[in-house]
Amino acid sequence: MKLTLWTYEGPPHVGAMRVAASLTDVHYVLHAPQGDTYADLLFTMIERTTQRPPVTYTTFQARDLGGDTAELFKDSVRSTYERFKPAAMLVGASCTAELIQDDPGGLARALGLPIPVIPLELPSYQRKENWGASETFYQLVRGLCAPRPTTRMTKVGQPTCNILGPTSLGFRHRDDVGEIRRLLESAGATVNVVAPLGASAADIARLPDADFNVVLYPETGLQAAQWLHRTFGQPFTRTVPIGLGATDAFLAEVATLTGKAVEPTAAGSRASWYARSVDSTYLTGKRVFIFGDATHAIAAARIATRELGFSVVGLGTYAREFAREVRTAAGDLGLEALITDDYLEVEAKITELQPELVLGTQMERHVAKRLGIPCAVISAPIHVQDFPARYSPQAGLEGANVIFDTWVHPLMMGLEEHLLGMFREDFEFADGARPSHLPAAPATKPIAAGPAPAARPSAPITVHWTDIAEKELQKVPFFVRGKARRNTETFAKERGLETITIETLYDAKAHFAR
Amino acid sequence: MSALTVEPATCGSHNIRYERGQREVFCGLTSIVWLHRKIQDAFFLVVGSRTCAHLLQSAAGVMIFAEPRFATAVIDDRDLAGLADADDELDRVVTQLLARRPEIRLLFLVGSCPSEVIKLDLSRAAQRLSRRLSPGVRVLNYSGSGIETTFTEGEDNCLAAIVPTLPDADRDVRPNLLVVGALADVVEDQMRRLFAGMGIDKVDFLPPRRAHALPAIGPRTLFLLAQPFLAATAKALEQRGARRIPAPFPLGAEGTTQWLQAAAHAFDIGSARFAAATSAGLRRAEQAVAAIRPKLEGKRVFFFPDSQLEIPLARFLSRELGMGLREIGTPYLHRALLAEDLALLPPGSQLVEGQDVEAQLDRCRAAKPDVVVCGLGLANPLEAEGFTTKWSIELIFTPIQGYEQAGDLAELFARPLVRKTRLAA
Numbered sequence: 011m012k013l014t015l016w017t018y019e020g021p022p023h024v025g026a027m028r029v030a031a032s033l034t035d036v037h038y039v040l041h042a043p044q045g046d047t048y049a050d051l052l053f054t055m056i057e058r059t060t061q062r063p064p065v066t067y068t069t070f071q072a073r074d075l076g077g078d079t080a081e082l083f084k085d086s087v088r089s090t091y092e093r094f095k096p097a098a099m100l101v102g103a104s105c106t107a108e109l110i111q112d113d114p115g116g117l118a119r120a121l122g123l124p125i126p127v128i129p130l131e132l133p134s135y136q137r138k139e140n141w142g143a144s145e146t147f148y149q150l151v152r153g154l155c156a157p158r159p160t161t162r163m164t165k166v167g168q169p170t171c172n173i174l175g176p177t178s179l180g181f182r183h184r185d186d187v188g189e190i191r192r193l194l195e196s197a198g199a200t201v202n203v204v205a206p207l208g209a210s211a212a213d214i215a216r217l218p219d220a221d222f223n224v225v226l227y228p229e230t231g232l233q234a235a236q237w238l239h240r241t242f243g244q245p246f247t248r249t250v251p252i253g254l255g256a257t258d259a260f261l262a263e264v265a266t267l268t269g270k271a272v273e274p275t276a277a278g279s280r281a282s283w284y285a286r287s288v289d290s291t292y293l294t295g296k297r298v299f300i301f302g303d304a305t306h307a308i309a310a311a312r313i314a315t316r317e318l319g320f321s322v323v324g325l326g327t328y329a330r331e332f333a334r335e336v337r338t339a340a341g342d343l344g345l346e347a348l349i350t351d352d353y354l355e356v357e358a359k360i361t362e363l364q365p366e367l368v369l370g371t372q373m374e375r376h377v378a379k380r381l382g383i384p385c386a387v388i389s390a391p392i393h394v395q396d397f398p399a400r401y402s403p404q405a406g407l408e409g410a411n412v413i414f415d416t417w418v419h420p421l422m423m424g425l426e427e428h429l430l431g432m433f434r435e436d437f438e439f440a441d442g443a444r445p446s447h448l449p450a451a452p453a454t455k456p457i458a459a460g461p462a463p464a465a466r467p468s469a470p471i472t473v474h475w476t477d478i479a480e481k482e483l484q485k486v487p488f489f490v491r492g493k494a495r496r497n498t499e500t501f502a503k504e505r506g507l508e509t510i511t512i513e514t515l516y517d518a519k520a521h522f523a524r
Numbered sequence: 525m526s527a528l529t530v531e532p533a534t535c536g537s538h539n540i541r542y543e544r545g546q547r548e549v550f551c552g553l554t555s556i557v558w559l560h561r562k563i564q565d566a567f568f569l570v571v572g573s574r575t576c577a578h579l580l581q582s583a584a585g586v587m588i589f590a591e592p593r594f595a596t597a598v599i600d601d602r603d604l605a606g607l608a609d610a611d612d613e614l615d616r617v618v619t620q621l622l623a624r625r626p627e628i629r630l631l632f633l634v635g636s637c638p639s640e641v642i643k644l645d646l647s648r649a650a651q652r653l654s655r656r657l658s659p660g661v662r663v664l665n666y667s668g669s670g671i672e673t674t675f676t677e678g679e680d681n682c683l684a685a686i687v688p689t690l691p692d693a694d695r696d697v698r699p700n701l702l703v704v705g706a707l708a709d710v711v712e713d714q715m716r717r718l719f720a721g722m723g724i725d726k727v728d729f730l731p732p733r734r735a736h737a738l739p740a741i742g743p744r745t746l747f748l749l750a751q752p753f754l755a756a757t758a759k760a761l762e763q764r765g766a767r768r769i770p771a772p773f774p775l776g777a778e779g780t781t782q783w784l785q786a787a788a789h790a791f792d793i794g795s796a797r798f799a800a801a802t803s804a805g806l807r808r809a810e811q812a813v814a815a816i817r818p819k820l821e822g823k824r825v826f827f828f829p830d831s832q833l834e835i836p837l838a839r840f841l842s843r844e845l846g847m848g849l850r851e852i853g854t855p856y857l858h859r860a861l862l863a864e865d866l867a868l869l870p871p872g873s874q875l876v877e878g879q880d881v882e883a884q885l886d887r888c889r890a891a892k893p894d895v896v897v898c899g900l901g902l903a904n905p906l907e908a909e910g911f912t913t914k915w916s917i918e919l920i921f922t923p924i925q926g927y928e929q930a931g932d933l934a935e936l937f938a939r940p941l942v943r944k945t946r947l948a949a
Contacts, residue, residue, distance in 0.1 A: 011571070011597040011598060011599055011600065011603055011608070011613040011614065011616075011617050012597070012598045012600065012617075013595055013596075013597060013598075013617045013620050013621060014574075014577045014595060014596045014597075014598045015591065015592065015595045016577075016581055017574060017577045017578055017581060019574075020574065020575070020578040020582075021573065021574040021575040021578060023575075024575075024578065043551070043637045043669070043670040043671045044547050044549065044551060044670040044671065044674065045549070045550055045551025045552075045553070045554075045579065045637070045669075045670025045674075046551075046575065046579075046670065047546070047547070047548050047549070047550075047901060048550055048551075048554075048579045048582060048583060048901075049578075049582075050548070050900075050901030050902075051582065051583075051899075051900040051901045052582060054900065054901055054902070054903065054904040054905055055900050055903075055904065058904055059904065059905070060904065060905060060908035061905050061908070062901065062902065062905050066546060067546055068546070069546050069547040069670075070671065071670075071671050071672070072640070072669075072671040072672050074671075075641070075671065086546070089882075093882060104575060105573040105574070105575050105637070105638055106573070106575075106637035106638050106641055106670075106671070109604075109638060109641045109642060110641060133601075134573060134574065134575070135573065135599060135600050135601045135603075135604055136600070136601050138574065
């Protein structure tokens with residue numbers, strides 16, 4: 011058993027629902043107890059879909075357990091087929107139904123429906139949502155793509171590709187697809203099918219027609235792409251085009267697959283120019299903590315270091331399936347990756363590192379808010395704010411512009427606060443006033459004044475600050491104050507000093523200003 | 525769907541049908557979302573799966589990030605394979621939890637679908653943990669599983685689990701009044717003032733705001749249900765000798781008056797004194813409801829089953845706001861507890877107990893109601909079809925009981941209609 015307060019991912023059948031809801035004519039019959047229908051509201055309330063997800067639940071109750079739950083499941087499959095007439099059906103069990111072992115796949119097969127019925131085995135007590143989405147998409151592709159000889163690139167010079175991985179409830183998937191489709195067309199490739207988002211069962215069956223696959227989100231699309239590669243010899247792209255550097259690397263990869271030369275596009279981008287413009291100078295070396303799914307965390311680390319000139323001080327993911335990739339990315343930055351799905355561990359790490367910017371999920375946004383650190387959201391778990399009315403991709407050139415704005419604005423607000431701070435003796439600007447971009451909630455202590463008690467790291471602080479040194483520290487602009495405090499304390503500890511005076515503060519400043 | 529529709533029956537003069545099929549309702553775990561705010565030093569530990577944790581997170585207002593007083597002990601493969609001893613695992617998780625939240629005085633171990641199916645004995649675990657953690661922390665258990673409970677029945681099971689721990693009242697003291705069912709603090713305070721005004725000053729509420737502030741009960745205790753879904757709790761109280769005061773539920777001016785009146789009769793309060801205590805509130809409630817009535821009068825409402833509040837709500841909308849009732853769906857119909865409300869519904873009302881959501885959607889489309897009361901999974905899709913909907917969950921999270929909230933309650937139904945008019949303009 012594991013104590014869980016908040017979770018980054020739902021159970022694997024929710025991943026399967028995301029795939030079913032992405033498709034236009036596939037229905038999912040889920041053997042599940044009453045109450046599991048809560049998952050519908052993720053789609054109707056968070057993504058604001060205008061239709062219920064195409065999922066029928068058996069919603070068995072205790073009295074059914076004494077009777078025949080298998081018969082209930084078969085009834086559900088039968089009536090679902092009659093009512094919705096889907097082109098294909100997914101069948102499976104949620105966590106509770108897994109325990110009663112009714113074998114949904116076998117029961118559905120026995121009904122002999124005139125459509126493909128794909129059984130899903132999603133071990134709820136081992137796996138999680140993204141794995142469930144990946145496995146479901148893979149089983150669906152396996153189930154619907156008939157074996158055939160590999161005949162492609164029939165029309166020389168007209169390469170085609172599929173975009174794999176985007177799903178319902180994916181982080182900005184809706185808009186990324188548009189951006190990447192345009193990018194591929196500009197590179198001379200035609201998009202054959204986007205899947206699962208917006209595809210029909212017939213579209214899935216057409217996947218092998220394309221010359222290559224674009225894996226936009228490895229979490230959901232890689233497993234299917236690997237199978238398509240093994241089975242039909244379709245190569246697939248490795249780079250996820252989030253960020254300017256990654257977009258150019260992606261285009262170069264596409265060029266090798268299409269045989270068509272592609273011009274790098276990043277240099278002309280607005281985000282690139284903004285990052286080089288003088289008013290971005292203050293971004294230099296900002297200490298950034300990154301946490302999210304693997305795709306977005308790795309992309310964020312690359313953008314932060316190479317495209318914005320930040321210093322990444324922490325990098326991690328909740329996606330254990332992609333721990334190796336994140337460890338490699340962290341290793342490249344001289345860091346040890348934080349691989350955990352326990353948000354309390356992430357909170358403790360942020361508290362310990364005292365970054366100047368947090369790039370994380372909604373969970374980290376709330377941690378950052380408590381600690382008074384600027385934050386931008388880069389990844390699911392999904393939130394209603396991740397479905398903005400406007401076009402707001404993360405991938406491709408426009409994605410880079412969106413990311414520049416999303417990450418820099420919280421820092422710019424912080425800078426504004428500093429300018430206000432210069433007038434703090436003015437009667438309108440009390441020193442304790444809360445930053446205007448944070449809600450006027452009961453004031454939490456600023457980060458520099460010490461971490462929140464619940465999450466205090468275990469190492470006791472043995473040095474103490476004299477009043478006058480503490481006062482001097484308050485004159486340091488707030489956005490470097492935490493760093494100054496930490497550096498001074500480290501400096502003092504290394505020298506065995508128990509008391510920090512003004513002298514210690516400035517000695518430390520000189521020491522670290524190398 | 526597999527509609528196992530049982531033949532129509534009558535309930536009083538109403539048509540009632542029992543329906544089976546896909547249920548589009550929450551399980552009882554969802555009650556934790558309001559219960560943990562109500563009992564301020566209690567913690568709810570669900571022993572369940574990742575699905576349970578995900579449900580609570582999703583239902584809790586699509587993520588509230590103050591640290592909640594609920595959590596899930598997520599069962600994993602080792603627990604199922606018997607590699608980990610369930611007692612040891614629970615002990616470890618509870619220790620970890622209490623170290624983090626030392627202010628907790630009452631801990632609920634809440635059973636879930638998986639814990640019920642694998643037959644984890646949480647009552648034995650609760651007794652063992654209670655002995656270990658006594659006197660600082662008391663540990664109780666109940667089931668909020670979807671196989672046994674629908675949405676608000678989680679509160680029923682929780683309160684029923686508290687009842688055996690209530691202290692005995694002295695036999696020879698004056699009768700006391702116990703109001704049963706979670707209400708907003710502001711509503712409790714209003715009711716306490718009303719009861720005091722009519723001379724009933726020994727009034728307690730269940731659940732209490734603090735875990736140790738447990739009301740004493742005994743054969744001289746009279747209780748009023750403030751919520752209609754508390755059948756198990758009522759039974760447990762009756763087993764302790766307490767007696768239920770039958771009354772309609774305190775929704776709207778009329779419902780509140782009759783609810784208070786029932787208590788007044790039980791405590792032999794004279795009509796003059798009752799009127800003196802309640803007339804100001806009644807007048808305000810009637811005025812507030814009258815102000816909204818023109819927006820709702822003559823409109824037709826259709827209820828999907830959700831909280832078991834459907835019958836008293838339908839009574840209020842029909843009698844005080846002049847709305848027409850189409851189907852009134854409810855997950856369970858406790859005929860005895862709702863007898864007074866049922867008697868006030870227009871004769872021949874169409875009640876459906878249970879659910880077959882697809883068949884019900886078809887009937888809803890055919891009935892073309894002006895307002896549909898339904899859960900969050902159905903609301904936006906129905907809006908997209910052109911219906912006007914009222915999220916039923918808001919009726920649970922918003923203070924709606926009593927005189928001062930009668931206007932607010934009416935307004936909850938008027939708002940979606942008003943909004944539609946504004947957007948069209």
